[in-house]
């Protein structure tokens with residue numbers, strides 16, 4: 001039985017988006033292991049995800065898929081045998097990817113393996129050690145300050161063995177082979193905004209989209225951060241030319257204003273559409289240029305691929321106080337923010353779907369307009385000068401890649417005017433629909 005997405009007013013989708021975040025929250029995820037599988041199994045109740053398992057040791061470009069990590073239990077006991085730190089209370093207490101350990105150590109040795117946030121003494125930090133063998137615990141700075149001299153017993157019941165990296169993929173074929181790619185990372189343990197919010201929104205979007213007839217094809221991938229996108233790109237490197245645009249979804253449930261980080265090229269159709277939707281939705285937002293730091297857009301925008309993939313979040317990556325701490329919990333995200341984010345993503349899709357693309361049938365220099373009666377066709381209009389200029393813009397940019405919306409933005413002319421002129425050019429046989 002699949003869980004249905006509801007969009008009616010009496011049952012707003014915000015509640016459903018939050019419910020899915022809540023369901024996934026307790027699971028201890030990592031870049032590999034059963035936490036990822038359990039999470040994807042939950043998503044399979046909503047959409048028919050394909051699950052891919054790529055073996056440890058597989059070479060993916062310059063990286064190697066690491067051994068699979070799984071965790072059963074972890075704690076620290078004081079000299080009296082009291083569990084003072086317990087993974088079962090909060091899975092952030094464990095340094096993610098810790099190797100197994102069991103033994104008695106003194107406080108000084110223990111402290112070499114402890115991580116805290118002295119500036120945020122009530123919060124537990126989220127720390128990982130994927131590619132360097134290590135073990136450790138994360139705790140609040142208050143807990144740390146209460147540690148007394150003495151012997152401590154540490155226990156981490158983890159395994160790091162040959163296995164696989166798991167990711168989920170869902171494809172919805174459309175009329176065109178060209179694809180829009182949506183990606184969310186699924187490797188964080190109990191953190192809500194980063195990134196359960198993105199997973200929940202993409203899952204519900206996919207569920208809605210599959211019910212419709214779409215012009216574009218849509219691909220949703222749920223992958224561990226960095227190594228997951230590198231793996232996916234390595235597996236699909238021959239298919240990437242189909243990707244028309246994409247978004248990395250994360251940080252979508254907090255109260256922050258929207259942040260759009262442009263693709264590396266910065267002027268792709270996706271960049272134009274997202275900025276248009278944010279302006280039209282009248283939501284507070286900022287647009288920033290691409291930087292090679294952040295989420296998986298780093299990999300999608302690697303120089304070899306340079307895909308038209310941006311990153312649309314609310315708060316900016318790393319810029320809110322609860323980021324990568326126990327403060328990024330279910331209290332930080334709210335149904336209404338998730339819902340507003342969902343609507344922006346939905347508007348981006350519907351704008352893409354409505355976009356009109358033409359190809360200039362006479363791209364070898366400017367076609368001769370006079371002999372086709374084009375000056376006469378627009379001559380009687382009060383804004384004929386503007387229409388003439390719009391005509392030149394449309395002819396120059398109609399290469400199948402720039403939509404009419406894109407041409408309107410770039411030329412500075414109103415969309416209605418550009419559409420009207422395009423219709424005239426179409427009538428004269430200068431354009432063809434792509």
Ligand code: ZN
Pocket residue numbers: 188194324
């Ligand atoms: Zn993160």
